Amino acid sequence: MDIAHLIQTVAIYALPVVFAITAHEAAHGYAARYFGDDTAWVLGRVTLNPIPHIDLMGTILMPLLLYFATSGALVFGFAKPLPVRYGNLHSPKRDMVWVALAGPASNFAMGLIWGAALYLLQGAGVSEVFFIKMCEGGVLVNVVMCVFNLFPLPPLDGGRMLTGLLPYRAAVAFSKIERWGFFIVMALVVTKIIDDYWMRPLMALNFIALDFLLSPLAAVLNAAPAQ
Numbered sequence: 001m002d003i004a005h006l007i008q009t010v011a012i013y014a015l016p017v018v019f020a021i022t023a024h025e026a027a028h029g030y031a032a033r034y035f036g037d038d039t040a041w042v043l044g045r046v047t048l049n050p051i052p053h054i055d056l057m058g059t060i061l062m063p064l065l066l067y068f069a070t071s072g073a074l075v076f077g078f079a080k081p082l083p084v085r086y087g088n089l090h091s092p093k094r095d096m097v098w099v100a101l102a103g104p105a106s107n108f109a110m111g112l113i114w115g116a117a118l119y120l121l122q123g124a125g126v127s128e129v130f131f132i133k134m135c136e137g138g139v140l141v142n143v144v145m146c147v148f149n150l151f152p153l154p155p156l157d158g159g160r161m162l163t164g165l166l167p168y169r170a171a172v173a174f175s176k177i178e179r180w181g182f183f184i185v186m187a188l189v190v191t192k193i194i195d196d197y198w199m200r201p202l203m204a205l206n207f208i209a210l211d212f213l214l215s216p217l218a219a220v221l222n223a224a225p226a227q
Contacts, residue, residue: 010064012130016138020110020145021059021079022050027106028082028099035095037088045082055080093171097164100157107146108206114138115214123221139210147202151194153185154178 029046032039040046045053054060055078063077089095118135126132150158155178163171177184188194211218 012133013137013141016114016134016141017063018050018054019138020107020142022048022053023106023110024103024145024149025053025079025082027102028084031099031102032082032084032089035099036090037085037099039083039085039088043083053079053082093164093168095164097161100160100164103157104146104149107142107149108209111139111142111146111206111210112213114142115210116217119214119217119221143203143206143210144199147199147206148194150202151185151198154181156181156185 026046026048029040033041033046058078058080060077084096084099086092086096086099089099114135114137118132118139121131121135149156150161152158152162154160154163154175159174159178159181163175166174185194
């Protein structure tokens, strides 16, 4: 195990991960407030300040422990749950879809920002490896968060979106999976089923979309595509 390399990787990814989590949770809160529920707003959770969103165990200790224990092969974590009272939404079943979608959408936007930053650095002739790797890490982290959270199983955002799209009876039955959802997701992660059949295909599509959206900037700066 190369401890120095692992520590360097943590340093590169720390800022992108914090920004990705913060944007994700804040986006849920902004969307919830827009559609009628100000619970998170009142509690001070609708903010780009990362501190209110950080869970000591889920955001810091668990990911670091898994990362060092598996030499970087497995990393899993979570932010402090954002409180949303779906009954307060203007149209709970419909609006919960938009509230859930806001998180992954924010990560896609953050991936776009990190990608643009990478092109700008390259266009400016910056060759400092640390900053280049951080931008590349920012793209990767946000694409992973976007795709992973869209997996259609509660309590992930994709599960809540599917619950909102299903007919009422089916939605009620499906939502009952949530109590076991975390364990099911972890089993799918450990067995790499979610990686092979969900993460890789959808991440590839995300990278294609980001490359397309960033292509005008890349052309202007005469930078190579970032992947």
